Amino acid sequence: DQQVKQNSPSLSVQEGRISILNCDYTNSMFDYFLWYKKYPAEGPTFLISISSIKDKNEDGRFTVFLNKSAKHLSLHIVPSQPGDSAVYFCAASAYSSGSARQLTFGSGTQLTVLP
Amino acid sequence: DGGITQSPKYLFRKEGQNVTLSCEQNLNHDAMYWYRQDPGQGLRLIYYSQIVNDFQKGDIAEGYSVSREKKESFPLTVTSAQKNPTAFYLCASSMGGVSTDTQYFGPGTRLTVL
Numbered sequence: 001d002q003q004v005k006q007n008s009p010s011l012s013v014q015e016g017r018i019s020i021l022n023c024d025y026t027n028s029m030f031d032y033f034l035w036y037k038k039y040p041a042e043g044p045t046f047l048i049s050i051s052s053i054k055d056k057n058e059d060g061r062f063t064v065f066l067n068k069s070a071k072h073l074s075l076h077i078v079p080s081q082p083g084d085s086a087v088y089f090c091a092a093s094a095y096s097s098g099s100a101r102q103l104t105f106g107s108g109t110q111l112t113v114l115p
Numbered sequence: 116d117g118g119i120t121q122s123p124k125y126l127f128r129k130e131g132q133n134v135t136l137s138c139e140q141n142l143n144h145d146a147m148y149w150y151r152q153d154p155g156q157g158l159r160l161i162y163y164s165q166i167v168n169d170f171q172k173g174d175i176a177e178g179y180s181v182s183r184e185k186k187e188s189f190p191l192t193v194t195s196a197q198k199n200p201t202a203f204y205l206c207a208s209s210m211g212g213v214s215t216d217t218q219y220f221g222p223g224t225r226l227t228v229l
Contacts, residue, residue, distance in 0.1 A: 043220035100146040100165040105157030
């Protein structure tokens with residue numbers, strides 16, 4: 001039972017265009033969402049996050065949108081660059097009093113930016 | 116430089132042997148985590164620790180053990196009871212106890228059982 005789903009295993013985009021990576025979740029208790037970028041044989045790098053009290057968060061070329069009613073979030077990368085080629089993981093967590101936040105990860109989307 | 120270090124980068128083990136993976140952080144974070152990643156899958160939580168001398172099982176703790184004797188260190192032992200130990204292991208840390216708690220990851224250890 002996957003609580004966080006990334007339904008597209010791969011995505012190819014032309015350099016300079018927009019990349020849109022999607023993520024769906026089922027647990028309505030999730031209130032904090034993160035995107036990580038990962039290269040092979042390396043640890044994930046934190047990109048951007050969003051709290052459930054917001055519907056949009058921007059950081060440079062990266063924007064995350066959250067649609068709570070649809071339980072859907074997306075990561076937009078504009079403009080896409082060849083160095084953005086990596087696996088992108090969506091992760092979600094729920095607040096639990098007195099407990100560290102545990103992350104639930106999606107299975108990842110391989111983004112390839114073509115020169 | 117603040118960060119998380121994991122050693123070794125690559126580790127080979129014979130079946131039936133226990134092996135310990137190291138994780139150290141100098142970010143002054145309270146919480147630390149261990150995940151494993153298998154090909155084509157997301158990260159799955161093995162164990163986590165919110166504070167020194169305290170830790171909890173994650174989703175796939177069977178066959179693993181941890182200790183948290185120091186704030187900076189959270190070693191993971193993969194025991195011979197772990198049926199499929201070959202995987203990429205990732206350690207993470209976070210401040211803990213904040214509403215927007217963000218985990219930061221180390222570079223990972225690739226464990227191969229021969």
